[in-house]
Amino acid sequence: MTTSVRAEKHTREQILDAATRLMHVSGYRGTSLDDVLRESGVGKGNFYYYFKSKEELGYAILDRIVRGFVERTLEPSFADPSRPPLDRIHRFLDGVLETQRQRNCVGGCPMGNLASELSDVHEGFRQRLAEIFTHWRERLTGALREAQSNGSLAPACDAGRLAQFLVASLEGAILMSKVTKEIQVMEMCVGELKAYLAHYTTGAPA
Amino acid sequence: MTTSVRAEKHTREQILDAATRLMHVSGYRGTSLDDVLRESGVGKGNFYYYFKSKEELGYAILDRIVRGFVERTLEPSFADPSRPPLDRIHRFLDGVLETQRQRNCVGGCPMGNLASELSDVHEGFRQRLAEIFTHWRERLTGALREAQSNGSLAPACDAGRLAQFLVASLEGAILMSKVTKEIQVMEMCVGELKAYLAHYTTGAPA
DNA sequence: TGGTCTGTACCAACCAGTCGGTACATACTT
């Protein structure tokens, strides 16, 4: 029993690993099942034992990508309530930049890529993606509002609006560094984003 | 001769029309030659008389998209030298927003889409796209510098950097409104972009 | 007549998805 569960996890995970890797650079349509099978060393019949279609694989990958992003980038930046809220945002921005630097500007944002590829062509994915970006935005909105009640951010500015703008600009920055293959592009954009925040920042402490 | 040129233009243009329309919503890989042929009513042999491959069609479409963008959105906003440079930028931002509104948030930015889909998978397209974004950015940089020498924009800020940021943020904004299908998202982002510019704006006239 | 166009039949490669069958561990009988 233990072995069977282990075995299942193993194979399924192998498929997910390979597919995530491939789809990150080639996209959903650009990655064929055969590619995934070759890369993971899993047979076709076995694949369809774990996933009932390529679409389901797509959703599983998206889930996995999101979980990774939330656990490795979003939460670590926002989880600590003792840290000043604007610090948390800065740390998050740096985290996204760092991820992109490590990837050498290859792949871009997996969520952004899928959004671009599938939003107008697959309503299910579009909705899922929209939820994800909303969650992301809300995390930022929360921190910004906290900064306002805190006194470190001007109460005049619309936190939700600002958060929306931050998410959009970050996605755009990642895309632009993916096209140019120059990390400096992202550095510039993150710098501008910080500068923008600084304009609404009052000198107040946490 | 006149007729033959006309005829060529006709068929070639029909193909380009259909392909541009289809690829705008379904992407490069998501649009098959047969789709294009069906939509344009052109035979296969005829297609390969005008284009030697799907790739060449892709380049032709990209050229066409760029020309359309430059002629219909970029140049009309920046061409008039009598207009104050910051006004030109505002007009440009509004133009992009309006285009997106007219499209009901469907399709997104054709250049951004291709960039996202092909940058890591097709070096030729990546380079072409990178050039395009550079040209776009330079138009903005020029206007910003003019605003600086003009006295209406703070000389402290880096025009090139700011232009890069504007392009990236716009692309991100378009993408986000494509995912959410809400034009308000773009309105917000354009609003924030204008607010950001306003921070560096001195009250000086043109 | 000779180049410019165009439609049709065709191709091999590839696509997602299905199929019949195997190996093997466990559970249920008797």
Place this chain on the structure above:
DNA sequence: AAGTATGTACCGACTGGTTGGTACAGACCA
């Protein structure tokens, strides 16, 4: 303990349909 049945995990050949691309015959026009 032996025999039978069941569920899980796996394989690779195969299917129908689609892909980008070619071959070629004929039509149109100069």
